[in-house]
Amino acid sequence: MNGSNTQRTARLGSCFSISHDKDVDGIASAAIVWRYAKKKGLNHDFALTDYGSFDRAFSKTAELRNTLIIVTDLGLDNHSRTGVIANLSKAVANGCRVVWLDHHRWPKESIRAVLGLGNNPVLKINHDFCASEIAFKVLMPNDKISEELATIAHDTDFNLREIEVATALTDAVSILRFSAIDKREDITAALFPLVKALAEDGISGLWDRERGRFKDDVLEQRVHHYRKEKSKRMRKALSGHCDLEIHGCLVRIVELPNGVTSTDLGTYLSDSNNLTIEDKKLAVADLLVTVGQGGKIGFRRGSEKVLCDAAAKLFNGGGHPFAAGGDYGMYDDFNAVCDDIFATLASSKDWVVPDAAQDAAET
Ligand SMILES: [Mn+2]
Numbered sequence: 001m002n003g004s005n006t007q008r009t010a011r012l013g014s015c016f017s018i019s020h021d022k023d024v025d026g027i028a029s030a031a032i033v034w035r036y037a038k039k040k041g042l043n044h045d046f047a048l049t050d051y052g053s054f055d056r057a058f059s060k061t062a063e064l065r066n067t068l069i070i071v072t073d074l075g076l077d078n079h080s081r082t083g084v085i086a087n088l089s090k091a092v093a094n095g096c097r098v099v100w101l102d103h104h105r106w107p108k109e110s111i112r113a114v115l116g117l118g119n120n121p122v123l124k125i126n127h128d129f130c131a132s133e134i135a136f137k138v139l140m141p142n143d144k145i146s147e148e149l150a151t152i153a154h155d156t157d158f159n160l161r162e163i164e165v166a167t168a169l170t171d172a173v174s175i176l177r178f179s180a181i182d183k184r185e186d187i188t189a190a191l192f193p194l195v196k197a198l199a200e201d202g203i204s205g206l207w208d209r210e211r212g213r214f215k216d217d218v219l220e221q222r223v224h225h226y227r228k229e230k231s232k233r234m235r236k237a238l239s240g241h242c243d244l245e246i247h248g249c250l251v252r253i254v255e256l257p258n259g260v261t262s263t264d265l266g267t268y269l270s271d272s273n274n275l276t277i278e279d280k281k282l283a284v285a286d287l288l289v290t291v292g293q294g295g296k297i298g299f300r301r302g303s304e305k306v307l308c309d310a311a312a313k314l315f316n317g318g319g320h321p322f323a324a325g326g327d328y329g330m331y332d333d334f335n336a337v338c339d340d341i342f343a344t345l346a347s348s349k350d351w352v353v354p355d356a357a358q359d360a361a362e363t
Contacts, residue, residue: 012068012097014043018057020073020131021048021177021187024169027195028132028153029072029101032146034199036139042068046195048188054080062090069096070139073131075104076114085113092118101134103127105318130157145202152203159300159323161267165207168214170263171223172206178259233257234268239277242338243285246345247352249305252285253338255293262290262298262325270302287311287351291337297328304353311351314344 015037020026030046037044049057054074061069069091076084088098098121100114106125114123126134132153140146155166172194180190197205206214214220234257242253256265266288268274275282287306290298297315299308301322308324317326331337345351 012042012066012095014045014064014066015040015068015070016061016064017044017046017070017072018061018074019046019048019071021050021191022173023156024166024173025130025132025153025157026073027169027173027191028149028198029135030195031149031198031202032132032135032140032143033070033072034195035143035146036070036135037068038199039140039143046188048191048195049074050187051077051080055083058084058087061096062087064091064094064096066095067091067097069098071098071100071102072135073102075102075106076100076110078107078109081107081110081113085117088114088117092121095119097121099138100124101131101138103129103131103134130154132157148202149198158320159263159266161270164212165203167267168207168223169203171226172214172219174261175219175222175226230260230264231268231274233260234265235274237265238269238275240334242335242342243282244342246342247349249286249352250283250302251287251289251342251345253289253291253341255334256290256296256298258293262292262296262300263323265290266298266300266323270300287345289341291328291331291334291341295327295329295331297326297341299324299326307351307353311345313350314348315341 015033017030017033019030019033026048030048034044034046047057047060069088092098097119098114098117100121100123102125111123114121124134124138130153132150136146136150152163152166152169155161155163156170161167173191176190176194177187180187194206208215214223237254237257240255244251252269254265254269256262269288270284272284275284284302286301286303288300288302297317299311299319301308307321309319309321312319312324312326315326315328317324319325328337
């Protein structure tokens with residue numbers, strides 16, 4: 001009868017957070033939310049998830065009562081909407097409140113669905129920041145530790161790679177995540193110690209600044225081994241590259257090895273120290289195209305002459321100017337794929353920054 005009033009006036013005694021398990025931005029967002037819960041004196045628990053398995057994480061919310069539910073670094077796509085909203089509606093009926101902070105592109109219907117939940121939901125979507133930056137600004141604006149976590153997440157999410165610890169943390173997340181997947185273990189449990197350390201003490205909970213390494217010897221060793229293995233594979237991948245100059249831009253296509261992400265390869269091949277093959281020094285490509293065995297195609301820029309999102313659009317994909325992805329489809333002849341990609345890129349100048357194209361025409 002006066003159920004809705006009870007909902008509104010009930011005190012929120014706990015906080016449940018759901019964040020992305022895949023990268024530093026998701027992990028750092030979860031740590032910032034944890035700090036917020038602690039500051040507010042709320043009992044806290046969290047789950048990490050990835051696209052395709054929202055149902056499992058969000059089904060936990062249906063059982064919650066008088067809980068503040070904070071979702072970070074996850075976009076609500078058309079595919080997951082019905083299940084997620086059904087669970088959150090139950091939560092809201094039990095006196096919970098939803099706060100959703102994200103930076104991905106959302107379909108209108110999903111925005112409407114979240115804002116249509118009861119108990120004054122909050123939805124903040126901003127494409128100019130990573131999720132940790134939004135969580136920091138909205139939840140913990142005066143907290144130095146949250147600010148530092150947001151800075152580190154920004155460095156990896158925008159692929160700037162200027163902060164050593166950000167890159168190290170990216171590798172640590174990949175290692176723990178891949179090994180949990182291999183052993184069929186729970187990813188949230190595998191990443192729990194990392195999130196806990198970050199929530200308690202920020203990056204210095206994990207990282208020895210003076211020595212430039214992880215405090216945990218085992219983790220440091222695993223990261224070291226992982227990098228060695230990865231660079232071996234990336235060096236091999238580079239030796240099979242195809243280069244072509246198109247519209248005044250050097251385009252390089254490289255086949256993506258197993259266990260290596262396009263971001264890994266993009267970072268590796270943007271460093272001129274890694275570009276010597278048999279005494280021949282290659283230039284850093286303006287546009288790097290990675291082709292994965294499953295037919296995924298990735299774009300990373302080596303200079304500001306190109307727009308990765310516009311290039312990806314030619315392959316039914318999208319993303320940001322500095323990093324984007326699309327679908328190529330299954331293939332067996334890599335050289336034929338290269339010819340085809342070069343022809344598609346040559347057919348359009350949309351992916352070339354206008355000034356750069358002009359400079360190229362003049363020279
Ligand atoms: Mn993110």
